[in-house]
Amino acid sequence: MEPEVVSSEMVLPAALPFKRVQMSDKYPKGQSRGRHWKHLKQIVQAENYSSLPAHEPNYLNIESPPSMYPSKKYCDITGFEAPYTDPRTSLRYANPGVFKRIRGLPDDQIQRYLTLRNAAIVLR
Amino acid sequence: MPPPSTMARPSRQPDYVRFSPTxxxxxxxxxxxxxxxxxxxxDPRVSFRNVVQRPRHKASGETVTIVGDNDPALMKYFDCTRTSHRSPFDANVVYQFENMEYILDYGFERLGATSQVDHPILMTECIRNPLNSRSKMAELLFETYGVPSIAFGVDAVFSYKLNQQLGRCNEEGLAVCSGFSTSHVIPIVKGEPVAEACCRTNIGGFHVTDYLKQLxxxxxxxxxxxxxxEKSEELKMEHCYVALDFASELQLFQKGNExxxxxxxxxxxxxxxPTQxxxxxxxxxxRRAALKEKQGQRLRDMAAARKSLRITELENELNSLEDLLQQIDEVEEPEVLSVLSGTKYFSRQELESAILRVTQSLRKAKGEPLEPEEKTDVPLSEKYPLVSVPDDILSPEQLKEKKxxxxxxxxxxxxxLAKRKRIEEEAMRERQNQLEEEKRLENPELxxxxxxxxxxxxxxxxxxxKRFKTNGNQNVSGGVGRGERLSAAQKERMRLLTSAAFDRGKGEDTFGARDEDWQLYKLMSKDNDDDDNGQEEDExxxxxxxxxxxDIDPNFIPKPDLVQLQATTAEFPKFRPQTAEDFQIVLDVERFRCPEVLFQPNMIGIDQAGLDEMTGISLRRLSFDDSMKDEITKSIFVTGGNALLPGLLPRLEAGIRQIRPYLSPLKVVRAYDPILDAWRGAAVYANSPLFSSQTLSIQDYxxxxxxxLRQYNIKYTI
Structure with missing residues (x-):
């Protein structure tokens, strides 16, 4: 290791004296580890909240419901309020100037704009 | 909070051993x-960004672990192409405990731990943390580090308790905590959080920064x-603000006034x-002109030398050929072949034609005009004597020659023949032109x-x-693009295909009885550009x-779209030199558009209530009477990193006022330090002598x- 890297102490030592089980013992080198963790979705599923009484608060049911108010539509490009939607790209736009720009946009940019508000078509 | 990228690397604390195990x-x-x-x-001793990176060290090739942010100058020794920052969190729940272990390793190491972590630990978690996550964390702390006892508490509540002690909020209140990945509203009654009435929206500072970055x-x-x-985070902290009235702020920018x-x-x-x-x-x-001239002269000289060389070569060849001819003339007929045997010629005629060829190329090389190539006076039978001789009286060599x-x-x-035709055509055109000219002279106007x-x-x-083929679009390629209708030609083809399939299905099949039937396939074929020749002629x-x-009409202007259709298909922006403005990133609407996602999560496609509505939901979930709710709204406490956004408090207040009944009391306060108060509150809490009553010991575990862990529920008032 380079001296400045060592002196900055940025690299975590492989073995630490205060640990009972070292990292290298827990995850031996060369062995395929596979995936030993669950995503939050899987964690929540495994908790089996539906079997618990409904009035008891848990991670899932404290989540806030959708807004009661109708969602406003904003222009995807400029952020202004958007009265129009382009039927071809389904992007929202505020005025004809923006419309012109939308029509000139490449496909990947259109998809990225749609992804921003979680409206892109995901092909699987 | 200083921007993470400039945060100094925490130094190792030297006084770990000074603290008693309690x-x-x-x-x-x-x-x-x-x-x-x-x-x-x-204050906390050590703080760093909660991320792990496992790059490869370039020199040694081994994978190393780096926790938190680093001096970018030192990262050049590592190969980070295949790794990025990894967080142990999914939303606000720890799920990757391998990363968590690296982070804890680093945390304890920086704190100065030497032989053992023999201190009780108080750790924050999210409210109603899934049991899986909590037990894995306990397992990690107990079994890997041998911690004697641990306690888990909610950060927002610790922050609230601290500010309650500071006198900024009451015993009953509402903690609004907008953190990195989630925002919570937690009602606090008699100093304890009411879990069944709390409310979470999965939106936080991460989304604000990410939105800004993407935009x-x-x-x-x-x-x-x-x-x-990192830069987006910095920009957010420096420039973003929450608009008091989003719609009017937008209109302000839409008008674009002062x-x-x-x-x-x-x-x-x-x-x-760029340097001009x-x-x-x-x-x-x-100097440049002289140089150019010199180079040109050199090239010319070279060309001249090559030309003279060629001329001498040709002359030599001609001389030798003429000598040969003379030799043939001198000797008798039967010996001609023996004379010619050393050369590549077999007969006198060949020799003569070779001489003719060489003379012609010599003329050409010298730049003299060519003689007419075909001597018409030579009869064809003489030029090609073998053509009319029957095959069977010829030797194999002669047969070859005949071919x-x-x-x-x-x-x-x-x-x-071609020449004759060309001449004829020219004559015809001439005639036509003459005719037209006559017509013009006769009656110019007509x-x-x-x-x-x-x-x-x-x-x-x-x-x-053209319209028939491309449907009037500028799409010259003729293909059907995204959302474009079929062109008339394509439509016609589709109609033919469907009708053919439909007709054939029923009744007696007489297709093919008439010859015209087969024309259908020609029409149907995909490249049905039958009249392409006609088109070319027309053009x-x-x-x-x-x-x-x-030529004849001075007022005539050719139709531009037809003449230069190809040239104007795409408009290219004119080239212009780059200026400083091209390297500016302007933040206008983005300044308040990005933080607005906290109030309208719909903007980034998260279908949940925003911060102001959450308080209403939380109050609705509370099973207390209205007087208690009024009491609670007297102390609405805002904490978490997003509380630092300018304008968030007034906006929140305005939003809540809309939800609450007319003239009900309302007071919104910000935490003394929205970032650090959670830790400080926890530190104060852990310092109380009764803290040990709230911990879980390793023996119990x-x-x-x-x-x-399932039954564990910390009491905040002790």
Missing amino acids: TPIVIDNGGSIFRIGWAGES LSLKYPHHISNITW IAKEKTRCWQLPWVP AEIPSEEELA RQIFLKTTSEGRL YLEQLHIKYRELCEKIESR AELARLTCRLQ FEKGEDL
Whole structure:
């Protein structure tokens, strides 16, 4: 290791004296580890909240419901309020100037704009 | 909070051994920052970004672990191409405990732990943390580090309790905590959080920064490499604010008046103007011209030398050939073959034709005019003597020669024919031109009129054909693009296909009985460009007419779209030199558009209530009467990193006022320090002598296991 890297102490030592089980013992080198963790979705599923009484608060049911108010539509490009939607790209736009720009946009940019508000078509 | 990228690397604390084993270690395990310190102290000892990176060390090739942010200058020793920052969090729940272990390792190591972590630990978690996550964390702390006892608490509540002690909020209140990945509203009654009434929306500072980053990189695709996560975070902290009234603020910017201009911020990227190419001086120009001239002269000399060389070569060849001819003339007929045996010629005729060829190329090389190539006075039978001789009286060699002669004869005949045709055509055109000229001279106006009519007709014909093929779009390729309708030609083809399939299915099949039936396939075929030749002819005629009209009619302007259709298909932006403005990143609407996602999560496609509505939901979930709710709204406490956004409190207050009944009491306060108060509150809490009553010991853990953690519920008032 380079001296400045060592002196900055940025690299975590492989073995630490205060640990009972070292990292290298827990995850031996060369062995395929596979995936030993669950995503939050899987964690929540495994908790089996539906079997618990409904009035008891848990991670899932404290989540806030959708807004009661109708969602406003904003222009995807400029952020202004958007009265129009382009039927071809389904992007929202505020005025004809923006419309012109939308029509000139490449496909990947259109998809990225749609992804921003979680409206892109995901092909699987 | 200082921007993470400039945060100094925490130094290792030297005084770990000074603390007695009863002093708890307090950890605020936040979504973005990990803080660790001692109970009873005013500030955490160590804090760093809660991320792990496992790059490969370039020199040694081994994989190393780096926790938190680093000096970018040192990262050049590591190969980070295949790794990125990894967080142990999914939303606000720890799920990757391998990463968590690296982070804890680093935290304890920086705190100065030497032989053992023999201190009680108080760690923050999210409210109603899934049991799986909590038990894994306990397992990690107990079994890997041998911690004697641990306690878990909610950060927002610790923050609230601290500010309650500071006198900023009451015993009953509402903690609004907008953190890195989630926002919570937690009602607090009698000093304890009411879990069944709390409310979470999965939106936080991460989403604000990410939205800003995405918007800017879409707005400035050329500067995408400059718009990093760290920079966006910095921009957010420096420039973003929450609009009191989002709609009116938008209108302000839409009108683009002075106030909007004042509110616009600009980030100038590093840019050095390109050095102007200086105008060359007079001498320089002269020097260059001389150089060019010299080079040209050299080339000319070379060409001349090559030419003279060729001329001498040809002359030599001609001389030798003439000598040979003389030799043949001198000797008797039977010995001719023996004389010619050393050369590549077999007969006198061949020799003569070779001489002729060489003379011609010599003339050409010398630049003299060529003689007419074909001597018409030589009869064909003489030139190609073998052609008319029957095959069976010829030797194999002569047969070969005969084949050659036949080939030569046919080609020369073909050439002659073509020439004759060309001459005829020219004569015809001449005649036509003359006729037209006569017509023009006869009646110029009428002639011009006719010409114009003809021109217009042709134009229309070509245009309509084009429209038929491309459906009037500028799509010259003829393909059907996204959302475009089929062109008329394609439609016709579709109609034919469907009707053919439909008709064939029923009744007696008489297809093919008539010859015309088979024409259908020709029409159906995909490249049904049957009249392409006609089109070409039309276009040539059109070009001729245009030329003629331009010649005789001074007012005539050719239709531009037809003449230069190819040239104008794409409009290219004019090249212009780059200026400093091209390297500016302008923040106008983005300044308040990005933080607005906290109030309207719908903007980024998260279908949940925003911060202001959440308080209403939380109050609705409370099973208390209205007087209690009024009491609670008197102390609405805002904490978490997003509380630092300017304008968030007034906006929240305005939002809540809309939900609450008219004239009900309302007071919104901000935490003394929205970032650090959670840790500080926890440190104060852990310092109380009764803290040990709220912890879980390692013995209990091994005895009861997960059940213990399920029942565990910390009391905040002790």
